[in-house]
Amino acid sequence: MRHRFLNALALLIIAAVSGCDGIYNPPLADSQNPGTPIPPVTYTVGGTVSGLTGTVALLNNGGDGLSVSADGGFTFATPLADGAGYAVTVGTQPAGQTCEVASGTGTIAGADVTDVAVTCTDDPPPPPVTTVSYASDVQPYFNAECTACHSGANPTKNVDLASYAGVMGSSVVVPGNADASLLVQMLEDGHRNQIQADIDMIRTWITEGAQDN
Numbered sequence: 001m002r003h004r005f006l007n008a009l010a011l012l013i014i015a016a017v018s019g020c021d022g023i024y025n026p027p028l029a030d031s032q033n034p035g036t037p038i039p040p041v042t043y044t045v046g047g048t049v050s051g052l053t054g055t056v057a058l059l060n061n062g063g064d065g066l067s068v069s070a071d072g073g074f075t076f077a078t079p080l081a082d083g084a085g086y087a088v089t090v091g092t093q094p095a096g097q098t099c100e101v102a103s104g105t106g107t108i109a110g111a112d113v114t115d116v117a118v119t120c121t122d123d124p125p126p127p128p129v130t131t132v133s134y135a136s137d138v139q140p141y142f143n144a145e146c147t148a149c150h151s152g153a154n155p156t157k158n159v160d161l162a163s164y165a166g167v168m169g170s171s172v173v174v175p176g177n178a179d180a181s182l183l184v185q186m187l188e189d190g191h192r193n194q195i196q197a198d199i200d201m202i203r204t205w206i207t208e209g210a211q212d213n
């Protein structure tokens with residue numbers, strides 16, 4: 001009698017410790033819809049966007065398009081199974097910006113991916129519109145009027161007007177500032193009696209940035 005009681009007590013303790021009532025409870029999905037497999041555990045892919053001023057379209061594995069219009073966190077809609085590969089890329093760049101993806105590829109390893117970093121920076125402004133070309137306007141003018149003296153091994157006053165590199169290396173041009181350029185000052189002081197139209201052409205070239213255009 002006493003032996004049987006102890007056996008029953010032992011069973012009770014085991015039941016209490018194991019936290020079950022001794023009846024097997026299959027997972028809900030299984031019991032309600034026998035034959036329906038339990039969906040596998042999935043994980044999301046996401047990260048942070050910074051520097052964005054427009055709208056960037058992000059892709060994961062070439063699809064699952066996600067449009068982001070503000071800095072902050074993002075998460076792709078479609079989760080992935082453990083062990084699946086992910087590869088975040090930019091589908092469409094924002095207007096006037098270029099976004100780059102860091103930590104964008106990897107393999108799901110039992111956790112959501114939250115460290116994809118998308119950094120957007122402004123594109124450089126387009127070069128200013130120019131009306132005077134160094135190659136077609138400026139150099140032919142120098143060749144016609146100036147290089148007889150300002151070229152060769154020993155250009156007069158070390159002012160070499162035979163090439164763009166020579167002109168800029170002679171320190172007679174201040175890009176963007178015609179008045180401060182010795183080249184313009186000389187011409188306006190009557191050096192070699194140049195016509196005003198040519199002086200204006202040189203002025204405009206310098207004002208437009210003295211580009212090698």
Ligand code: HEC
Nearest residue numbers: 145146147148149150156157159172182183186191192194
């Ligand atoms: C016939 C030779 C000759 C030609 C052609 C000539 N120069 Fe000169 N250039 C000189 C001499 C000599 C000097 C130095 C004396 C002076 O200041 O006039 C000089 C000085 C200069 C200087 C100043 C250099 C300094 O450091 O003081 C500049 C700039 C210059 N020339 C630009 C031009 C340009 C631009 C042309 C073409 C439109 C031109 N030159 C055509 C002979 C010439």
